[in-house]
Amino acid sequence: MAKQYVLALDQGTTSSRSILFDRDAQVVASAQEEFKQYYPHPGWVEHDPEEIWQSQKRTALACVKDAGVEPSQIAAFGITNQRETTILWDRATGEPVHNAIVWQCRRTMQLCERLRAAGHEPLFRDKTGLVLDAYFSGTKLHWLLEQDPNLRARAEKGELCFGTVDSWLLYKLTGEHATDLSNASRTLMFNIHSLDWDDELLEILEIPRALLPEVHPTGHIFGYSDLLGAEIPVAAMVGDQQSALFGQQAFHAGDCKNTYGTGCFMLMNTGERPVVSSHGLLTTIAWGQGNRVEYALEGSVFVAGAVIQWLRDELGLLRNAAESEQIAAQVSDTGGVYLVPAFVGLGAPHWDMRAQGVICGLSRGTNRAHLVRAALESISFQSADVLHAMEMDSGITIPELRVDGGAAANNLLLQHQADVLGIPVLRGSSIEATALGAAFLAGLQVHFWESEEQLHRICSEQERFEPQWDSMTRRRAIEGWTAAVQRTRTDLSEVAPAG
Numbered sequence: 001m002a003k004q005y006v007l008a009l010d011q012g013t014t015s016s017r018s019i020l021f022d023r024d025a026q027v028v029a030s031a032q033e034e035f036k037q038y039y040p041h042p043g044w045v046e047h048d049p050e051e052i053w054q055s056q057k058r059t060a061l062a063c064v065k066d067a068g069v070e071p072s073q074i075a076a077f078g079i080t081n082q083r084e085t086t087i088l089w090d091r092a093t094g095e096p097v098h099n100a101i102v103w104q105c106r107r108t109m110q111l112c113e114r115l116r117a118a119g120h121e122p123l124f125r126d127k128t129g130l131v132l133d134a135y136f137s138g139t140k141l142h143w144l145l146e147q148d149p150n151l152r153a154r155a156e157k158g159e160l161c162f163g164t165v166d167s168w169l170l171y172k173l174t175g176e177h178a179t180d181l182s183n184a185s186r187t188l189m190f191n192i193h194s195l196d197w198d199d200e201l202l203e204i205l206e207i208p209r210a211l212l213p214e215v216h217p218t219g220h221i222f223g224y225s226d227l228l229g230a231e232i233p234v235a236a237m238v239g240d241q242q243s244a245l246f247g248q249q250a251f252h253a254g255d256c257k258n259t260y261g262t263g264c265f266m267l268m269n270t271g272e273r274p275v276v277s278s279h280g281l282l283t284t285i286a287w288g289q290g291n292r293v294e295y296a297l298e299g300s301v302f303v304a305g306a307v308i309q310w311l312r313d314e315l316g317l318l319r320n321a322a323e324s325e326q327i328a329a330q331v332s333d334t335g336g337v338y339l340v341p342a343f344v345g346l347g348a349p350h351w352d353m354r355a356q357g358v359i360c361g362l363s364r365g366t367n368r369a370h371l372v373r374a375a376l377e378s379i380s381f382q383s384a385d386v387l388h389a390m391e392m393d394s395g396i397t398i399p400e401l402r403v404d405g406g407a408a409a410n411n412l413l414l415q416h417q418a419d420v421l422g423i424p425v426l427r428g429s430s431i432e433a434t435a436l437g438a439a440f441l442a443g444l445q446v447h448f449w450e451s452e453e454q455l456h457r458i459c460s461e462q463e464r465f466e467p468q469w470d471s472m473t474r475r476r477a478i479e480g481w482t483a484a485v486q487r488t489r490t491d492l493s494e495v496a497p498a499g
């Protein structure tokens, strides 16, 4: 039999990508296409659902053509996608009735505030594991129905379909209207304990059930598509961060990954137990396979790689992000300098929206290398804060941290991460953790791969960063960081000017 492959469709916020994997989880071919971002008002972000679909489709066709494989050699599609982005389309024609409202879009912030003021936050938190924030799909869908009474009437008659990007792609590929547990758990409408859309939440958000997709496990035969000229099953759909967790083979409770991009996304598998956070972390469904549903705790750092962009673009201290490593390596430590990039307040576990950025510990001897090093260290210190919150919430000691994302190319950053945490940091050989997760889930579903143990074996190559600090050095560093974080909380606008 000719060699078989799995095709991952990785639909991201700024680009659509398709990646073909062989049985050794090696990338055989890939294609990527950026698409347009629409900013109709300050703080609003939209995508054109047709552009999402067309770009995704073109990359799939290009990828398979490049690889020179026949459609019959593709065992399955696995979809991974930007999460929470909300699409509404006509059930009969498949035409979108509005642009997609992107997860980043802040247009429903006031609605969230109203729901909070009405005392609904604990209910949403208990049932969905999320906080009442404009990121999640529920209030975006409410907004779409609110701005056009005709749409609401049609929604009630069952003439429209709501979906996150996974559902939209599935609909285009197969005509099915469905989603998976990981994506459903990001909508503010899905009860992560009963594993069903929640009538009480739907009533508060004024969403008719007739709009909603059927929810299946993450690994599941969602339908068949003849996009490539043969009937190929869509065998998994999974939100991008959960997909990266699976791609990092974080199959067991306590397994944890951190993705270092513009911000950081850290997820920790908590097994079959949804852990309620007392540090403002989110509880989310990691994935469902068969009857088994696994959960994760999720925390993010708002400003991570972005602090390196800031050094480059606003301060002119760097020519490019990669240069941060050589420059920081010119000094053995920051000389007591701490930089806390609280540019948009501080997230988990501090949750202070009024916090402002701080650079402290400056002396006459402070130079560029100290500042660059302090900026890199701020990424690992913030990540350590999130990881410690996860340990406290779950009662699980995290034994090691798996990493991916653009800034994970930086060895100095990862060594500091290991030092600060006192645990090994592991960087896998595949930089494609997100696409790999969807491929793994789809491949397991169609027996392209047989078991998670097999996936461990084929992905055994990893670079390890071992902690080198003694516990005293670690404690002092964390105390210094914690003191610097305290200083972000002084609101200078409230301090009376001298004289």
Ligand code: ADP
Residues within 6 Å of the ligand: 260, 261, 262, 263, 304, 305, 306, 307, 308, 309, 321, 322, 323, 324, 325, 405, 406, 407, 408, 409, 410
């Ligand atoms: P995203 O998916 O959020 O766009 P990427 O995973 O592509 O992010 O990573 C890009 C981010 O990582 C940028 O913010 C950039 O400043 C940072 N970055 C990229 N390479 C390095 C590096 N070698 N060292 C430190 N930061 C880096």
